[in-house]
Amino acid sequence: MPHTDTPQTYRVKSFGCQMNVYDGERMAELLAEQGLTAAADGDAADLVVLNTCHIREKAVEKVYSDIGRIVKDATEEGGSAPLIAVAGCVAQAEGEEIMARAPAVKMVVGPQAYHRLPDMLKAATSGARVTDTDMPADAKFAALPKRRRAGPTAFLTVQEGCDKFCTYCVVPYTRGAEISRPHADLIEEAHRLIEAGAREITLLGQNVNAWTGENAKGQTIGLDGLIRELAAIPDLRRIRYTTSHPNDMTEGLIAAHGEVEKLMPFLHLPVQSGSNRILRAMNRSHDADSYLRILERVRAARPDIALSGDFIVGFPGETEADFADTLSLVDAVGYAQCFSFKYSPRPGTPAATMDDQISAEVMDDRLKRLQDALNRHQLAFNQASLGRACDVLVERHGRHEGQWLGKSPWLQSVHFMAENGVTPAIGDILRVELVQAGPNSLAGRILG
Ligand code: SAH
Ligand code: SF4
Ligand code: F3S
Numbered sequence: 001m002p003h004t005d006t007p008q009t010y011r012v013k014s015f016g017c018q019m020n021v022y023d024g025e026r027m028a029e030l031l032a033e034q035g036l037t038a039a040a041d042g043d044a045a046d047l048v049v050l051n052t053c054h055i056r057e058k059a060v061e062k063v064y065s066d067i068g069r070i071v072k073d074a075t076e077e078g079g080s081a082p083l084i085a086v087a088g089c090v091a092q093a094e095g096e097e098i099m100a101r102a103p104a105v106k107m108v109v110g111p112q113a114y115h116r117l118p119d120m121l122k123a124a125t126s127g128a129r130v131t132d133t134d135m136p137a138d139a140k141f142a143a144l145p146k147r148r149r150a151g152p153t154a155f156l157t158v159q160e161g162c163d164k165f166c167t168y169c170v171v172p173y174t175r176g177a178e179i180s181r182p183h184a185d186l187i188e189e190a191h192r193l194i195e196a197g198a199r200e201i202t203l204l205g206q207n208v209n210a211w212t213g214e215n216a217k218g219q220t221i222g223l224d225g226l227i228r229e230l231a232a233i234p235d236l237r238r239i240r241y242t243t244s245h246p247n248d249m250t251e252g253l254i255a256a257h258g259e260v261e262k263l264m265p266f267l268h269l270p271v272q273s274g275s276n277r278i279l280r281a282m283n284r285s286h287d288a289d290s291y292l293r294i295l296e297r298v299r300a301a302r303p304d305i306a307l308s309g310d311f312i313v314g315f316p317g318e319t320e321a322d323f324a325d326t327l328s329l330v331d332a333v334g335y336a337q338c339f340s341f342k343y344s345p346r347p348g349t350p351a352a353t354m355d356d357q358i359s360a361e362v363m364d365d366r367l368k369r370l371q372d373a374l375n376r377h378q379l380a381f382n383q384a385s386l387g388r389a390c391d392v393l394v395e396r397h398g399r400h401e402g403q404w405l406g407k408s409p410w411l412q413s414v415h416f417m418a419e420n421g422v423t424p425a426i427g428d429i430l431r432v433e434l435v436q437a438g439p440n441s442l443a444g445r446i447l448g
Pocket of ligand 3: 015016017019020052054055088089170171174206
């Protein structure tokens with residue numbers, strides 16, 4: 001077996017959802033614990049981890065072209081190719097195929113197996129090629145190093161996997177069954193993140209509001225209970241959670257939006273379509289009305305809540321009338337922001353082989369009309385915030401000299417300058433008046 005030099009530097013590139021970002025951070029921590037250091041921006045790394053996403057089309061092609069480019073960049077000037085590891089949801093779904101097709105890849109590691117990276121790395125440096133796509137999700141977290149670094153905003157995965165099996169979606173296959181991480185582990189991780197500087201924690205899960213656990217008193221609690229406990233930690237200032245499923249939106253969680261001050265007034269609740277016929281074909285187990293009723297209750301609990309969602313256009317069989325239902329739902333809700341996608345047939349999912357696949361032209365047209373409507377609502381929401389004074393958590397420097405960027409409670413990007421004798425610092429929470437609104441961000445003025 002050929003022997004490869006032990007890598008000294010690493011780079012983790014994460015694609016896809018926030019849970020992948022979280023996984024990427026944890027892989028980086030694991031590698032750092034093995035003595036590797038993060039490659040500086042622009043420098044070649046000895047080990048490159050591609051932390052991939054499989055949710056929409058061209059995911060696999062993108063991985064192959066990334067691998068090609070990494071090898072080419074590294075070898076062009078006579079250097080040697082780095083060790084390449086493919087992680088994430090494409091690794092889970094296409095691991096064997098990748099091993100067969102891409103000789104440059106030495107490690108394939110699924111989203112529930114990356115705690116074994118150190119052992120895999122040892123094997124790979126002695127010339128082996130290793131694949132691990134095992135699925136027992138709970139073993140992973142216990143094997144990961146403790147959190148030591150955090151920016152002002154941090155992610156904390158509390159729940160993984162999905163049992164919902166929407167007919168278009170790969171997640172139940174790439175992430176496995178729904179599991180909730182134990183309560184005590186989460187409280188401990190939250191404390192560590194806060195000690196490391198986090199002021200805001202976003203609780204993550206593919207179905208985060210399905211989280212359930214047993215608290216220190218032995219009571220079974222839901223996500224609302226966890227949020228209430230975290231809110232009692234003085235140095236934690238803000239709590240968010242994503243992504244939720246309408247079916248798991250409990251009374252307790254809705255009530256928490258009215259009662260827990262640190263829980264930010266923002267809810268991402270994907271609906272996918274406004275047509276009941278399409279929602280049934282998607283196996284969504286809610287309809288347009290039941291979804292709107294949930295939002296009404298959330299708004300009753302927290303009148304200023306900013307709403308967000310996900311939409312898919314061009315699901316098989318979607319007619320112009322179905323699409324019109326989606327547009328009506330959008331107008332009925334008045335979203336603050338949204339994600340919208342063209343339906344993409346995923347291998348192995350039921351929808352991929354349904355009749356009446358929609359043409360690319362129709363999808364393009366519907367996506368454009370939907371996005372026009374969503375952009376209109378987003379701008380209206382931002383304009384309606386003008387004149388409001390709110391707290392902004394300072395996250396980083398802006399593009400312009402002396403400019404800072406942060407988020408409003410409603411998850412809007414706000415930029416502002418040092419003013420009124422206040423020089424912002426990352427992690428500060430400042431009182432800001434919103435004075436200018438664009439479609440994607442607002443300008444703020446620091447109040448004394
Ligand atoms: N668990 C979350 C979302 C996970 S995936 C939920 O159910 O809401 C994020 C988003 O990607 C989905 O909400 C959906 O809008 C989109 N998506 C998933 N599969 C897709 C596909 N095959 N084609 C297009 N968009 C898709
Ligand atoms: Fe995918 Fe549906 Fe599960 Fe969301 S709820 S991850 S869309 S299967
Ligand atoms: Fe993508 Fe996997 Fe997340 S498919 S969206 S990285 S769960």
